[in-house]
Amino acid sequence: MLNKRSFGSNSCKETDTRCYDDTKRNYEYRKERNCEENTDDDDNDTSLLNETRNEVIRIMEPCTVERCLEAIPSFSEYDILVRTEAVALSGSDLHYYETGGKSYPGMTLGHDATGIVQEVGCSITKIRPGDRVVLESGLACGICDYCKKGCYNICNNLIFNGFLRKYQVHPADLCHKIPDDVDTIEATLTQTLALGCQACFKAQILPTTNVLVIGAGSTAISTALCARAIGAGNICVASTLKEPLETIEKTFNFNCLHYEADMQYCTILECLYSVLHDWPDAVINCAVSEKTMNLSVMALKPCGVCVLAECDAECACFNAMDVLMKNLKLIPSFRSINMFPTALHLIEDGKAPIGRLIANIFQWQEVEHAFRKALHESNVGNRKVIVRCAEPEEDETFKKEDCKT
Known part of the structure; x- marks a missing residue:
């Protein structure tokens, strides 16, 4: 009988405890010693925090x-203990920040993270402490x-592990080694870029493909970057948001098209053709709405593909007859599957x-400001x-000019 995977549980047999690093045992010993030596509760809390x-x-x-204190998590033979290095604040974190977490008391924050391995479970061979x-x-x-x-991205029981904490336990098979030349x-x-990679692969982009990316968010940028890496013929990023488009054009040197939300379709299409000098073979829609869906259907060549990567609206009405008569493919791209290695490469x-997207880096003590x-x-x-969760070394200051270019 199959059992669900156990994440963060202490499922190793007693005879396997030798596989764990001495750090865990030393920590437990120091905690007991501190509790014996310190009689004041405040002193005990401070000592535990320091340990x-x-x-x-x-x-x-x-x-x-709020910053809370928790015990170091235990882990199974297939897990690793990670010291969090840095977290990129994502949309889910910001939604939680705006609405509060009383409705989701078990949810943890910080889903786009890097870390350094501290300990590994008994059955882990490809990852070592220090990676x-x-x-x-x-x-x-x-x-x-x-x-x-x-299709683990649409698992019925999918939950998310958060890393806005000093230490966290995570399954080893979901941890990817960072190349030596890539800054943490x-x-x-990586997750942001992985979304763009999946959208491009869903669209089956080739060096001969003309690509229209609709949207001006981070997913649209990562999609355009991946399409360029594949060698797509012409790439145009279109959006109603003027300032983000200017950032994309200046920072990543993409051809961009700004259009007003109330602009007529024929006018937008004329501007699009003048940028691409052709009609797109693929549209990757990172801002799905009625306007963008109709624009996609109208602009695409026959037998083209439209990938739906992100939504601006829950519902969108568009011309189904054009989809049928032009034999267009509408393909969703939700989260990502096995795209982290490609993104890291x-x-x-x-x-x-992708590091050029970073606006600010805050230290752990500045998390609320972040x-x-x-x-x-x-x-x-x-x-x-x-948010940098670990204390930076003197020579570890991240600079955008140090990004891979």
């Missing part, structure tokens, strides 16, 4: 960040019908300088805010 440094970010009330890893945060059950088909700060955006080779800044960026632009 574990396992602070956790909680948001129970809207726009109120730098980027973490795929979605935890699939592994036994539902979708997981068996390889830039690697936090593109970053390492300098073909996808949330406010990230919320501002999400409202006005497309850049990312990073």
Whole structure:
């Protein structure tokens, strides 16, 4: 009988405890000794904090960040213990920050993260303590019908592991080694780039493909970067958002098309043709709405493909007759499947300088300021805010000019 995967549980047999590093046993010994030596509760709490440094970010009330102290998690023979290095604040984090977490008390924050391996379970052979890893945060059950088909991104029991904490336990098979030439700060955006990679592969982009990317967010940028890395013939990024488009054009040197929301379709299509000098073979829609769907259907060549990557609206009415008569394919691209290695490869080779999206890096003590800044960026632009959870070394300052180009 199949059982669900156990994440973060202490399932190793007693005889396997020798596989764990001495650090865990030393920690337990020091904690007991501190409790015996310190009689004052406040002193005990301070000592425990100094020993574990396992602070956790909680948001129970809207726009109120709290730092709590938790024990170091235990883990199974297939898990690893990670010391979090950096976290890129994502849309789910900001939604939680705005609304508060009382409705979702078990949810953990920080899903785009990198870390350094501290300990490994008994059965882990490919990852060692000291390895730098980027973490795929979605935890699939592994036994539902979708997981068996390889579609773990739509697992019936999918949950997310958060890394806005000093230490976290995670399944080793969802941890990807960061290449030596890639900075851990830039690697936090691996998930962002993976979304773009999957959208491009769904569209089956080739060097002869003309690509229209609709949207001006981080997913649209990562999609355009991946299409360029593949060698797509012509790429155009179109959006109604003027300032984010200007950032894309200046930072990544893409051909961009700004159009007004109330502009006539014929006018938009004329402008699009003047940029691409042809009609697109593929449209990757990162801002699905009625306007963008009709624009996609009208612009595509016959037998073209439209990938739906992100939504601006839940419902969108478009011309189904054009889809049928032009034999168009509409393909969804939701989350990502096995795209982290590809994304890391593109970053390492300098073909996808996703680190240029980073707007600010905040230290752990500045996490509340980081949330406010990230919320501002999400409202006005497309850049990312990073929280550095570990103390930086003197020579480890991240600079955007050091990104792979």
